[in-house]
Amino acid sequence: MGIGRLPFLGYINVQISVLITFYNDSLFISSAEMRSSPVCLSTCFLALFLAAALAAQPRKPIDVPFQKNYVPSWAGDHIKYFNDGNEIQLYLDKYTGTGFQSKGSYLFGHFSMQMKLVPGDSAGTVTAFYLSSQNSEHDEIDFEFLGNRTGQPYILQTNVFTGGKGDREQRNYLWFDPTLGYHEYSIFWNSYLLLFLVDNVPIRVFKNNKDLGVRFPFNQPMKIYSSLWNADDWATRGGLEKTNWINAPFIASYRSFHIDGCETSVEAKFCATQGRRWWDQKEFQDLDDAQYRQLAWVHQKYIIYNYCSDRSRYPTVPQECSRNKDV
Numbered sequence: 001m002g003i004g005r006l007p008f009l010g011y012i013n014v015q016i017s018v019l020i021t022f023y024n025d026s027l028f029i030s031s032a033e034m035r036s037s038p039v040c041l042s043t044c045f046l047a048l049f050l051a052a053a054l055a056a057q058p059r060k061p062i063d064v065p066f067q068k069n070y071v072p073s074w075a076g077d078h079i080k081y082f083n084d085g086n087e088i089q090l091y092l093d094k095y096t097g098t099g100f101q102s103k104g105s106y107l108f109g110h111f112s113m114q115m116k117l118v119p120g121d122s123a124g125t126v127t128a129f130y131l132s133s134q135n136s137e138h139d140e141i142d143f144e145f146l147g148n149r150t151g152q153p154y155i156l157q158t159n160v161f162t163g164g165k166g167d168r169e170q171r172n173y174l175w176f177d178p179t180l181g182y183h184e185y186s187i188f189w190n191s192y193l194l195l196f197l198v199d200n201v202p203i204r205v206f207k208n209n210k211d212l213g214v215r216f217p218f219n220q221p222m223k224i225y226s227s228l229w230n231a232d233d234w235a236t237r238g239g240l241e242k243t244n245w246i247n248a249p250f251i252a253s254y255r256s257f258h259i260d261g262c263e264t265s266v267e268a269k270f271c272a273t274q275g276r277r278w279w280d281q282k283e284f285q286d287l288d289d290a291q292y293r294q295l296a297w298v299h300q301k302y303i304i305y306n307y308c309s310d311r312s313r314y315p316t317v318p319q320e321c322s323r324n325k326d327v
């Protein structure tokens with residue numbers, strides 16, 4: 001799977017979105033028509049070309065302003081905008097944190113943003129970036145960044161909920177200081193797997209293990225959310241380190257609000273273009289060797305907690321763990 005190659009490819013996704021409308025129309029030409037009609041020479045060629053374009057791996061645009069894909073969800077006055085929304089900052093003070101969410105709902109795709117986390121003494125604060133469906137048996141894919149005292153390492157906690165069941169926490173340190181500069185955090189989701197990536201390095205995979213009886217998110221559209229809030233009851237050293245309000249406001253910065261997903265209504269049960277998008281193609285159905293090596297590297301050097309190896313919580317190893325290379 002080549003999601004790691006994303007940034008190096010040509011700019012074709014702008015064209016793709018223009019072409020999709022065309023593609024959807026031309027798709028329904030029957031094969032009989034294709035053989036007999038003289039119109040077919042041009043139309044069918046176009047249909048094939050567009051099918052290829054739709055499946056091709058698009059280039060991720062760098063400057064995607066906030067307002068293209070997102071709206072504030074609460075305490076909008078604690079979000080500040082810079083450079084026409086190409087960069088924003090979330091503020092947390094004694095009174096409130098804040099958050100934002102995607103305008104659209106999606107079934108599968110690639111979602112990323114660049115974030116610079118709360119610098120200095122961030123103990124007690126949590127910054128999150130996650131996908132979630134809105135129903136009771138909900139699906140959710142979480143990145144949560146747990147702040148720390150100055151000079152102490154942030155923890156990145158990830159979790160996956162399927163059908164309302166979570167309890168699949170993993171925690172890792174990062175190989176850089178996430179407060180010094182922007183880094184890209186992304187979620188890749190197709191019907192084969194979910195992937196958490198940090199600067200295009202896969203840090204966690206959650207495969208579709210429905211054959212083992214483990215639910216996988218496939219029929220509940222999700223929105224993308226981000227928020228910054230005070231969680232000093234649990235976040236830093238298990239709640240021992242409290243938020244020091246003398247340092248407020250706490251500020252997390254964001255840019256590059258990229259979304260490339262199958263947009264659906266909130267109630268939709270499937271994606272109309274399922275199977276034909278770039279993320280459905282063969283090369284994205286599993287990680288490639290280089291990505292498995294990167295995943296192993298993260299596991300060896302940076303994982304500090306893994307539900308898969310927590311025998312007090314799970315006397316027997318959860319079903320999905322070996323497939324996900326977590327044990």
Ligand SMILES: *[C@@H]1O[C@H](CO)[C@@H](O)[C@H](O)[C@H]1NC(C)=O
Pocket residue numbers: 146147148149152153154155235236237238
């Ligand atoms: C904060 O720093 C302490 C001491 O280095 C460390 O044990 C802990 O994992 C760090 N992160 C959090 C979020 O508690």
